[in-house]
Amino acid sequence: MPYVHDTLERLRKSSPAQTEFYQAAEEVLECLRPLFQHSPHYLDHSIIERIVEPERQIMFRICWTDDAGKVQVNKGYRVQFNSALGPYKGGLRFHPSVTSGTIKFLGFEQIFKNALTGLPIGGGKGGSDFDPKGRSDGEIMRFCQAFMAELYRHIGPTTDVPAGDIGVGGREIGYLYGQYKRLTGRYEGVLTGKGLDWGGSIGRKEATGYGAVYFAQNMLEARGKTLEGKTCLVSGAGNVAIYTIEKLYEMGARPITCSDSRGTLHDPRGIDLDLLKELKEVKRASLEAYLEHHSEASYIPVGEYPEDGHAVWRIKADAAFPCATQNELTAGDAEVLLKNGITCISEGANMPSTADAVDRFLEARIAYGPGKAANAGGVATSQLEMAQNSSMEQWPLEKVDAKLKEIMANIHQQCADTAEEFGEPTNLVLGANIAGFRKVADAMIDQGVV
Numbered sequence: 001m002p003y004v005h006d007t008l009e010r011l012r013k014s015s016p017a018q019t020e021f022y023q024a025a026e027e028v029l030e031c032l033r034p035l036f037q038h039s040p041h042y043l044d045h046s047i048i049e050r051i052v053e054p055e056r057q058i059m060f061r062i063c064w065t066d067d068a069g070k071v072q073v074n075k076g077y078r079v080q081f082n083s084a085l086g087p088y089k090g091g092l093r094f095h096p097s098v099t100s101g102t103i104k105f106l107g108f109e110q111i112f113k114n115a116l117t118g119l120p121i122g123g124g125k126g127g128s129d130f131d132p133k134g135r136s137d138g139e140i141m142r143f144c145q146a147f148m149a150e151l152y153r154h155i156g157p158t159t160d161v162p163a164g165d166i167g168v169g170g171r172e173i174g175y176l177y178g179q180y181k182r183l184t185g186r187y188e189g190v191l192t193g194k195g196l197d198w199g200g201s202i203g204r205k206e207a208t209g210y211g212a213v214y215f216a217q218n219m220l221e222a223r224g225k226t227l228e229g230k231t232c233l234v235s236g237a238g239n240v241a242i243y244t245i246e247k248l249y250e251m252g253a254r255p256i257t258c259s260d261s262r263g264t265l266h267d268p269r270g271i272d273l274d275l276l277k278e279l280k281e282v283k284r285a286s287l288e289a290y291l292e293h294h295s296e297a298s299y300i301p302v303g304e305y306p307e308d309g310h311a312v313w314r315i316k317a318d319a320a321f322p323c324a325t326q327n328e329l330t331a332g333d334a335e336v337l338l339k340n341g342i343t344c345i346s347e348g349a350n351m352p353s354t355a356d357a358v359d360r361f362l363e364a365r366i367a368y369g370p371g372k373a374a375n376a377g378g379v380a381t382s383q384l385e386m387a388q389n390s391s392m393e394q395w396p397l398e399k400v401d402a403k404l405k406e407i408m409a410n411i412h413q414q415c416a417d418t419a420e421e422f423g424e425p426t427n428l429v430l431g432a433n434i435a436g437f438r439k440v441a442d443a444m445i446d447q448g449v450v
């Protein structure tokens with residue numbers, strides 16, 4: 001279909017040097033080919049030209065003073081990608097690798113992810129190339145305040161509601177929220193992932209990881225299997241990885257790995273979750289410190305990773321949960337995982353598998369849950385936080401968790417039903433992309449040319 005190809009070509013020319021964004025756009029648009037054959041009216045409305053263009057992109061300068069008194073300068077971004085389904089919703093990422101292309105890819109994925117939750121939220125994303133690593137609390141606070149000094153004018157509880165992502169957790173949301181309140185004088189649900197005493201939702205911190213495990217369980221149940229007794233690989237050591245590990249234990253599985261920017265930890269007896277939380281949530285230390293407590297574990301530093309991939313995926317296991325970052329799982333990794341008999345992959349991170357790796361998983365017809373479906377539990381629970389804020393309530397854990405489970409089961413069902421409808425019942429990538437797109441596209445058509 002020349003139409004899809006031409007749109008992608010135009011994107012490459014009009015938005016140069018945004019490789020991750022082209023990767024995300026290509027995956028979605030390629031999946032839509034059968035939909036356009038079946039429902040050509042989407043082409044008449046120029047929906048794909050419109051959906052790949054953000055409604056608005058904000059770029060700004062952030063100046064702040066470090067502990068040595070030196071003025072530091074960073075770039076800040078907020079992409080308000082699509083508001084057909086509701087206010088822009090999506091996290092903020094603070095990482096030195098962040099460019100406008102990174103934020104665009106994340107914002108684009110967020111549109112379809114948010115649509116799959118079935119909740120009234122549009123897609124947005126933001127962040128900065130600020131590197132929080134090694135920074136003192138005071139520096140983090142001053143950076144967050146400087147970031148919000150510009151962002152506050154573009155966001156609001158019914159227009160655009162940011163949250164966390166890589167490098168932005170409870171501490172950063174606190175500083176961002178404090179500054180928003182100082183500047184506007186308003187105490188309102190303008191950010192999600194807040195502390196439990198000041199407007200946060202019980203269960204939000206755990207939701208992305210728990211949701212990715214529920215999604216894996218949904219995929220396995222559809223195949224008459226469960227997670228019980230399964231050995232699992234997890235990458236990452238942030239919020240998503242930690243709560244994926246926690247839920248895997250609750251499901252009777254054994255998570256044996258995690259990783260950070262310096263290396264991979266392998267504990268064949270199962271990761272010591274309390275120690276991991278202590279190291280990462282309290283001490284903000286390297287995973288290498290784990291070995292001081294568990295000599296039977298091993299640690300593979302980044303320098304010893306295979307040339308064509310990541311050490312974590314070379315360890316034999318039944319299921320894998322990529323929970324670190326984009327493109328952390330290559331075609332080489334996918335081949336080793338499949339050779340080692342992997343049966344289930346559920347993505348806690350956004351676009352963690354390269355396009356070639358995804359092709360390998362789809363060819364092998366294993367249970368593969370792409371990030372925009374499998375990790376949607378985080379943003380879904382953020383929307384539950386918005387609902388609690390606007391009604392001035394706080395729901396108990398049982399209510400939030402029951403809703404999260406139901407939302408994940410619905411997402412799985414929608415993806416599976418749509419995949420079936422288009423004749424590829426095991427292809428949840430196709431299912432997720434078509435189901436997400438259809439919702440947004442229908443809303444855009446209903447709302448006219450805006």
Ligand code: GLU
Nearest residue numbers: 090091163164165379382
């Ligand atoms: N950053 C998360 C994501 O990728 C959460 C976004 C949110 O809670 O708004 O979906």
